[in-house]
Amino acid sequence: MNINKILKVMPYVLGGLILSLIVVMIIIKIGEKEQIQTPIQTEVTAQAKTGKDAGADEALGEQSDKSGKDATDDTGKTGSKTTDGQPGNSENEPIGVEAGTDNESSLISNEDPTGGSEVEDEPLPTPSATPSPTPTPVELIFEDKDDYVETKSDVNLRVGPSTDTDIVTNLKTAKRIKRTGYNEKWTRVVYEDKECYIYTPLVTGVFEEPTEDGNATGGKKTGTVTLTQGVGTPNGHIVCIDPGHQTKGNSDKEPLGPGSSEMKAKVSSGTSGNTTGHPEYKLNLTVSLKLRDELVARGYTVVMTRDVNDVDISNSERAKIAADAGAQAFVRIHANSSTDTSVNGVETICMTNENKYNGELYASSRKLSDAVLNNVVSSTGAKKRYVWETDTMTGINWAEGPVTILEMGYMSNKEEEEKLLDDDYQNKIVLGIADGIDEYFK
Numbered sequence: 001m002n003i004n005k006i007l008k009v010m011p012y013v014l015g016g017l018i019l020s021l022i023v024v025m026i027i028i029k030i031g032e033k034e035q036i037q038t039p040i041q042t043e044v045t046a047q048a049k050t051g052k053d054a055g056a057d058e059a060l061g062e063q064s065d066k067s068g069k070d071a072t073d074d075t076g077k078t079g080s081k082t083t084d085g086q087p088g089n090s091e092n093e094p095i096g097v098e099a100g101t102d103n104e105s106s107l108i109s110n111e112d113p114t115g116g117s118e119v120e121d122e123p124l125p126t127p128s129a130t131p132s133p134t135p136t137p138v139e140l141i142f143e144d145k146d147d148y149v150e151t152k153s154d155v156n157l158r159v160g161p162s163t164d165t166d167i168v169t170n171l172k173t174a175k176r177i178k179r180t181g182y183n184e185k186w187t188r189v190v191y192e193d194k195e196c197y198i199y200t201p202l203v204t205g206v207f208e209e210p211t212e213d214g215n216a217t218g219g220k221k222t223g224t225v226t227l228t229q230g231v232g233t234p235n236g237h238i239v240c241i242d243p244g245h246q247t248k249g250n251s252d253k254e255p256l257g258p259g260s261s262e263m264k265a266k267v268s269s270g271t272s273g274n275t276t277g278h279p280e281y282k283l284n285l286t287v288s289l290k291l292r293d294e295l296v297a298r299g300y301t302v303v304m305t306r307d308v309n310d311v312d313i314s315n316s317e318r319a320k321i322a323a324d325a326g327a328q329a330f331v332r333i334h335a336n337s338s339t340d341t342s343v344n345g346v347e348t349i350c351m352t353n354e355n356k357y358n359g360e361l362y363a364s365s366r367k368l369s370d371a372v373l374n375n376v377v378s379s380t381g382a383k384k385r386y387v388w389e390t391d392t393m394t395g396i397n398w399a400e401g402p403v404t405i406l407e408m409g410y411m412s413n414k415e416e417e418e419k420l421l422d423d424d425y426q427n428k429i430v431l432g433i434a435d436g437i438d439e440y441f442k
């Protein structure tokens with residue numbers, strides 16, 4: 001080979017190499033762009049069962065409700081309206097709405113193919129510039145589902161799984177609707193008897209139950225435990241929510257704590273509203289389901305001890321459900337009652353430092369109790385009572401992780417009962433609890 005010849009050809013060879021390098025880089029860049037908006041979604045809905053039979057009459061289970069004994073520091077009277085915290089978050093739609101979602105641009109926001117300020121919403125119809133290999137069939141393959149999803153607010157339901165198809169309706173607020181199919185991009189739902197499609201990243205949660213209303217399902221004697229994992233950014237924390245009581249109490253006895261010879265009724269049916277007669281167990285479930293949704297939206301994994309009213313789960317069994325799930329916070333939702341109808345306000349309950357069953361959980365449980373109490377008081381403006389430390393609660397004594405009972409307010413007090421049954425007020429309570437839980441884990 002002649003060296004001169006090689007030297008002559010060299011510039012052409014090098015030039016050719018550089019050119020092809022540039023071409024390759026351009027191709028890679030285009031490839032990346034196409035992959036950018038892969039939806040992030042994990043959702044798990046698992047189910048477990050706690051077996052039990054034997055329904056029985058109600059009994060005084062947890063003494064908290066009956067003994068609400070307003071102790072010393074209670075001035076009652078006018079109460080209620082004192083706002084020592086902020087007036088609470090006055091958003092109308094706290095449940096399932098993620099912070100910073102787009103409410104302002106309503107109709108246009110998810111749709112606007114021109115401005116497109118909202119990155120996380122529906123994908124814009126792919127501009128024809130990029131030579132994509134026609135619509136991926138993946139979008140048309142649906143995994144069968146038979147459950148319920150909650151949407152963000154201001155989202156479109158469409159005729160087909162594509163932004164090119166017509167809009168059936170725009171959901172102004174977060175809604176829970178039936179889901180029949182799923183893939184990473186599109187979720188098939190049934191809305192007002194019509195089959196529609198919603199862009200999957202606009203779905204915030206997956207649930208087994210259709211509504212807030214866990215009506216008795218007819219002699220259901222076992223509790224359904226549902227585990228719902230956030231579809232947003234999971235924060236790694238597991239919370240167990242225990243909606244206090246159930247349709248019918250169970251006066252059979254169980255030990256007050258592990259190894260205790262002292263026995264207590266398994267579970268009572270709770271108190272009820274003085275004026276309306278609305279049962280506490282229903283209120284507890286209503287608020288608990290809202291709380292579940294809020295926590296899931298915040299990235300928590302949530303385990304419910306029950307999600308219907310007609311169950312038979314004792315207080316120690318509820319603690320066991322929380323322990324088995326590895327709950328890092330066991331939050332028990334109750335409402336209070338007192339013979340003195342002027343008594344009102346919020347309190348939380350945990351064990352004492354000397355509790356012989358699980359005193360080692362005192363510090364964390366007290367911290368959780370303080371955080372929940374303070375935040376509920378500031379979100380609702382309700383009267384702050386105190387953290388009651390007691391070792392008389394079966395469900396606390398059997399707990400294997402940080403635990404608190406929230407007594408949301410007094411159903412024996414006319415004004416507070418009215419508030420407790422009010423949807424907006426319940427939402428404030430829920431925000432307070434969720435903020436308290438956030439604070440606890442901070």
Ligand SMILES: [Zn+2]
Nearest residue numbers: 065244334335
């Ligand atoms: Zn109760």
